[in-house]
Amino acid sequence: MHRRGVGLAAFDRKQTTKRFEELSNSISQSQVTHLNNQLAQFRTALTHFASTHRDKIKSDPSFRHAFQQMCTSIGVDPLAGPRKGGWWAELLGLGDWQYELGVQIVDVCVSTRERNGGLIEMAELIRMVSKLRGVSGGSITEDDIVQSIKTLEPLGAGYQVVDISGRKMVRSVVKELDDDQTTILGLAQEHGGRVVEDMLIQRRQWSRERARTALENMLLRDGLCWLDDQDEECGRAYWVTSAMKWEA
């Protein structure tokens, strides 16, 4: 979906005149008038529809989803427009709703990061966000989460929906400083470069999930350590080469 005013809201801007000028080169004036009228009619109808069903859109996720789908198929971007939150904000007062949900998602992800290393299962995220919102929040669906995460994209915090062997997860990794990696590097220094999951569990009270995720990220994604799959104790050990002592 384009944010830069491809939707109906774009026709409100000054560029409208220019567009019509270009358009009129290929279409006759009467056709242009006709088109203009049709669009105005359509817009009115959509506006009317949205206001009439405002409450339903707010409270019923499947209806909300259907409305979103309809907007997409016509080429209307509910998030575009001059006001923050776009269409939603203008007509339904829902702009804040989207951003509020975004803040709640971030809240849950940050507070569970200790436990899961920045990777949370979709189902659990929904459960915890719903708890935060309470009864009055209405029910939240996976679709709502996905849409909301899209709005978080420009923040550059790395929030992403990922699919790991069939399970949908939400990843929230801070880009610059990964505290978990710093911890692992520290442990590596203490042990001549060798780190295993058990060390992080016993000495830092991490969950196994968090230990595994952090170590695998360092190995595969960041290339910061080497794998030893013949380790006598644990079968799988990670060696941080910068922490290993080499004789010249």
Place this chain on the structure above:
Amino acid sequence: MALSTHTTSTGFLLPSIHSAPPFFTQQPNPATEAIVIEQWTKLILSYARHRNLFYLRVEDAETGGDWDEVLRNDRINRRLPPTHLSSILAGMVAKNVATYEPAKQTRSVLLYWRLPEEWAEVLHQWASTTGQMNTIMTFYEITDPPVNSPLTNIPLPLLRKAITILAKSNRAQIIAIADGEGVRFFTPAK
């Protein structure tokens, strides 16, 4: 817990990386594995030159033999698995420091710890200094001379390659003889 070099019983100095346990594991990160393959390649060629070994087979990783000092490190209880060795061999062939020999299989390579071009020079030089220019020699006389030479035990495929290279610069000629293959070396007319 410093990782150190180690001199083997045959007098070969193993690099300190050979004392690092992860060195024997095939790395899942491609960039890291590229480094691992490069290091193993250097080590293998170096050892081959030291022991005058020409062939390396995937099964050498399993069975005891000439390559044990390198393919295993019993001090840290690690060995190079056949799958990893196979991958390293492929890398060496791609870099033209080895070739699959015999052709059309991928379990055994002929190592070029000296390139065929370099072998050609060594061969020609040896023929010259031993006063055997312009004489017809059998291949056997080259690979099994009475006095040990750099060419002693050179595998026939490699010898043929070297001779072919010399032939291109008019410094050798393959001769068909009664029982086997023969060659004559000469210095090209100036």
